[in-house]
Amino acid sequence: MSNLVESGTPVRMQNTSGVVRLGPCNLIGVLVNSTTGGTITLYDEVSATGTPVLNAVSTTASTFKEMPISFAKGIYLTKGGTLDCTFFVAY
Numbered sequence: 001m002s003n004l005v006e007s008g009t010p011v012r013m014q015n016t017s018g019v020v021r022l023g024p025c026n027l028i029g030v031l032v033n034s035t036t037g038g039t040i041t042l043y044d045e046v047s048a049t050g051t052p053v054l055n056a057v058s059t060t061a062s063t064f065k066e067m068p069i070s071f072a073k074g075i076y077l078t079k080g081g082t083l084d085c086t087f088f089v090a091y
Helices: none
Strands: 009-014 018-022 025-043 054-058 063-071 074-090
Touching: 009 018, 054 063
Parallel strands: none
Antiparallel strands: 009 074, 018 074, 025 054, 025 063, 025 074
16 A cells, blocks of 8 residues: 555645645645746745755746655745746645
8 A cells, every 4th residue: 555645735836935835744746837947945844944855946847846745844935036836735
């Protein structure tokens, strides 16, 4: 039996940093809708504090990146560049 989660709730983040999800959750991945030099930094927090779980990952428009990561406190996104993306989160 697998613990792999294959579906989740979409959360769109358009050109903004901020909370993707409050509370424990699993990130499945992110769909990059559009970008101009966009990067993704994720924290297991409700703000951009502490050590990033994922630091300054480059993005490419019209791609889905699998990111099977569990978060205990929540997901906070700090974006670089211009970035419109949709996170898929299971909780």
